[in-house]
Structure formats: C-alpha cells, structure tokens
Amino acid sequence: MKKKKIGVGSISLLLVVIAIFWVFKIDGFCLGDHILSLLNIPAWSDGSEGIHYTAFSALILLIPALLISLKFKDNLFSKIGKWLSIILIAMILLSVFFIIQL
Numbered sequence: 001m002k003k004k005k006i007g008v009g010s011i012s013l014l015l016v017v018i019a020i021f022w023v024f025k026i027d028g029f030c031l032g033d034h035i036l037s038l039l040n041i042p043a044w045s046d047g048s049e050g051i052h053y054t055a056f057s058a059l060i061l062l063i064p065a066l067l068i069s070l071k072f073k074d075n076l077f078s079k080i081g082k083w084l085s086i087i088l089i090a091m092i093l094l095s096v097f098f099i100i101q102l
Helices: 008-023 031-038 053-057 059-071 078-098
Strands: 044-046 049-052
Touching: 008 031, 008 053, 008 059, 008 078, 031 053, 049 053, 053 059, 053 078, 059 078
Parallel strands: none
Antiparallel strands: 044 049
16 A cells, blocks of 8 residues: 655645634634634624624635645545545535534
C-alpha cells in the first residue's frame, strides 16, 4: 500500500476542524458567535434562538474543504476531511428543513 503524504488535500481536515470550533459551543464558548458579536453582527435570528447564522457561515470553510479533499484525494487526511465536511454540510442544510439549532 502506498503511503500517503501530507499535501494540499490535508488542508481539508484542518478547515473542517476550524469549522467545528467556529460553529459548535465547546465548554460554553462558540468561536463564531464571539467573533460575530465583536463585529456587532447577531449570531442568531431571534436573540439566542432561531436560525444560527454562524452555522451557515461555516459553509465558507466546509465547501472548500470538500472541494479540496475531492481534488487532492491521494493526500493524507483528505478522506476524513471529505467525509466530515459532507456530514457537517448535510447537517447544516437539513437544519433549514427541521429547524435544528446547532
């Protein structure tokens, strides 16, 4: 089996990890919400409920992660970056239909 090397495709996993920290509340802290509040942009459509705008802005990281992983699929971590980005993109898009608060 050919050993995979770190390359451009490896960035896909890094982008997914950044997107996770951007959108999910970890130990009571959500990076995306904090940065949006510093910019005086609301993170939620209705105070602390409703549509979580931060989740949709995470697509800015997740879509390139998916595209990079597809283009450079022979690089290390590219496959896991692809599947994680697909799962998170699906969760965000499905949340529109089911109003799941991330």
